[in-house]
Structure formats: C-alpha cells, structure tokens
Amino acid sequence: QLQLQESGPGLVKPSEPLSLTCIVSGGSITTSSHSWDWIRQPPGKGLEWVASISYSGDTYKNPSLQSRVTISADTSKNHLSLRLSSVTAADTATYYCARLKQQMVFGPPLNWFDTWGQGIQVTVSS
Amino acid sequence: DIQMTQSPSSLSASVGDRVTITCRASQGINIYLNWYQQNPGKAPKLLINSASTLQGGVPSRFSGRGSGTDFTLTISGLQPEDFAIYYCQQSYSTPRTFGQGTKVDMK
Numbered sequence: 001q002l003q004l005q006e007s008g009p010g011l012v013k014p015s016e017p018l019s020l021t022c023i024v025s026g027g028s029i030t031t032s033s034h035s036w037d038w039i040r041q042p043p044g045k046g047l048e049w050v051a052s053i054s055y056s057g058d059t060y061k062n063p064s065l066q067s068r069v070t071i072s073a074d075t076s077k078n079h080l081s082l083r084l085s086s087v088t089a090a091d092t093a094t095y096y097c098a099r100l101k102q103q104m105v106f107g108p109p110l111n112w113f114d115t116w117g118q119g120i121q122v123t124v125s126s
Numbered sequence: 127d128i129q130m131t132q133s134p135s136s137l138s139a140s141v142g143d144r145v146t147i148t149c150r151a152s153q154g155i156n157i158y159l160n161w162y163q164q165n166p167g168k169a170p171k172l173l174i175n176s177a178s179t180l181q182g183g184v185p186s187r188f189s190g191r192g193s194g195t196d197f198t199l200t201i202s203g204l205q206p207e208d209f210a211i212y213y214c215q216q217s218y219s220t221p222r223t224f225g226q227g228t229k230v231d232m233k
Contacts, residue, residue, distance in 0.1 A: 037222075047170065047213055049222040062221045063127075096169055103176075111217045112160040112175035119169050 002026040004097050004117035012124050018087050022080040022097030022117060029078055030055050035100040037113065038071065038082045040093040048093075052100060053080065087124045094119040128152050128216050132225035138233040145201045147228045149214035154194045158218035161190055161199045164211045164227075173212075174199065204230070 008020035022036070029036055038050040051071040052060040061069045070083040080097055098116045102109040129152035139145050149159065157177035162170035172181045174190040177197060187202045201208055209232055214225040 046226045047215075047224040049220075049224070052220070052222075060220045064221075098169075107156070108158070108218065110158065110176045112172055113162070113170070113215070114172050114175075114181070116169035116171070 002099065002115050004099065004115060006095060006097055006117045006120040008095075008120055008122065010121060010123060012087050012091075012122060013126050014088055014124055015086055018082075018084040018091065018122060018124075020082045020095055020097075020120065020122070022082075024078050024080070024099075027099075029073055029080065030075055032056075033102045033104070033109075035102065035111075036073065036080050037098050037100050038080075039096045039098055039113070040091075041096070041119075042090075042093045050084075050095075051082065089124050092122065092124045094121045127221055128155060128219060128223055130214055130216055130223050130225040132212075132214055132228050134228060135226065136229040136231065138231055139204050140233045141204055141206060143204045145204055145208075145230060147199045147212055147214075147230075149192075149197045149199070149225050151195045151197075151216055151218075155216045155218035157193045158216055159190075159192065159197050160215045160217055161188075162213045162215065163208075164213065170213060201230075 003025045005023045012018045035052050035054045037052040053071045068085045072081045096119045098113040101114045102111045131150045133148045159177045161174040164170040178190045189200050211227045211229045
C-alpha cells in the first residue's frame with residue numbers, strides 16, 4: 001500500500017528557507033504515469049497547489065511561487081523534496097505531498113491526486 | 127490560471143438529505159475535474175475523478191456530473207460521516223487549481 005510521509009521543521013524564521021521531505025513507501029517514484037506534487041493549505045483556508053515533479057524529472061511550479069520554489073526527487077532514497085526560499089508569514093500552512101495519477105487518453109492525460117500524505121504543519125515566525 | 131468557483135460556500139443539511147454542490151470553471155476543462163472530501167485535521171481524500179468516476183471504496187451515494195465549465199457533486203442520502211468540506215480541482219492545466227471549498231454541516 002502506497003504511503004507518503006512528510007517531514008521537516010515545524011517552525012521557520014522569516015526570510016529563511018523552508019525544506020521539506022516526502023518519503024514514499026510501497027511504490028516507486030519512478031513509476032511511469034505518476035507525478036508527485038506538493039500542495040499547501042493555510043490555516044482555515046483552501047488548498048493551493050505548489051509544485052510537481054514527474055517520474056522522469058520534469059518539474060512544474062505555481063507561477064505565484066515559481067521564483068522561490070525548488071522541487072526535486074532522490075530516486076535512490078525514493079523521496080521528494082521541496083525547498084521554499086525567503087519565507088514569510090504568508091507561507092504558514094500545512095504542506096501535503098500527494099501522488100498525481102495519470103491516465104492516458106486522446107488529449108492531455110486525465111489526472112488526479114489519489115494518495116496524500118498526512119501533512120506537516122509549518123509556521124513561519126520569529 | 128483557471129479559476130474554480132464553488133457554490134455554495136457552506137450549507138446546512140440533515141442526515142438523509144440530498145445535497146448538491148456546484149463547481150464552475152473560468153474556461154472549458156472538458157472532464158478534467160476532480161472532487162475531494164476533507165475532514166478536520168485530515169488530508170483531502172479523493173472521491174471522484176474525471177468528473178464522474180467514483181474512486182474505489184467511495185460509497186455510491188456520491189456522484190459527479192458535468193463537462194466543460196459546469197460540474198456538480200451530489201450526495202444522495204447524507205450520512206453522519208459526510209459532514210466535511212468538499213473541494214473541486216481542475217486537472218486540465220497547470221497551475222492545478224482548487225475551488226474555495228464547500229462546508230457541509232449539520233442543520
């Protein structure tokens with residue numbers, strides 16, 4: 001059974017970088033037809049997609065965060081990483097990693113987040 | 127970016143009620159629309175993908191319809207465990223975007 005587990009600091013100081021890891025077990029991050037995404041949720045608010053990395057290493061980022069976000073994958077450890085530079089209070093959120101499952105059709109592949117980690121709460125504060 | 131707008135933002139209902147949530151995309155997205163349920167303190171859970179395909183293990187009282195710009199999620203016979211927040215999400219293009227959520231609470 002596929003499981004995702006986020007880890008990282010719960011508290012980060014303003015202007016410092018935030019680094020998170022998502023450990024994937026029960027499946028390989030190099031399996032085709034899957035991508036791996038980060039999604040965040042500020043307290044009491046809705047969901048915001050942050051970034052994605054495909055099984056082949058292609059990356060996609062939310063334009064609103066593009067200049068500050070780095071997403072990567074370590075295939076030897078079967079985990080993903082997210083780095084967000086120069087954080088502010090607006091980056092306070094629960095961060096989720098999720099698997100994006102894709103289904104090839106005539107056109108862009110259908111895709112959906114079928115498995116999520118439990119999330120890690122990150123607070124930006126001095 | 128494709129904007130996703132859900133209505134209503136919240137609703138109150140009773141066990142056994144039929145509930146319908148609407149999601150509208152700012153441009154046509156074919157059937158690239160997914161629905162998630164989120165309980166307090168938990169990660170979202172996929173209910174329906176591709177507008178109408180029920181995820182395995184999800185009760186059949188949940189159903190989804192629509193294509194293009196207008197979509198609905200219907201719960202036929204609300205159960206106590208269905209009081210939660212529901213989100214739609216478009217998967218047509220990046221950035222992947224979510225609706226603002228619809229909170230279903232007990233009347």
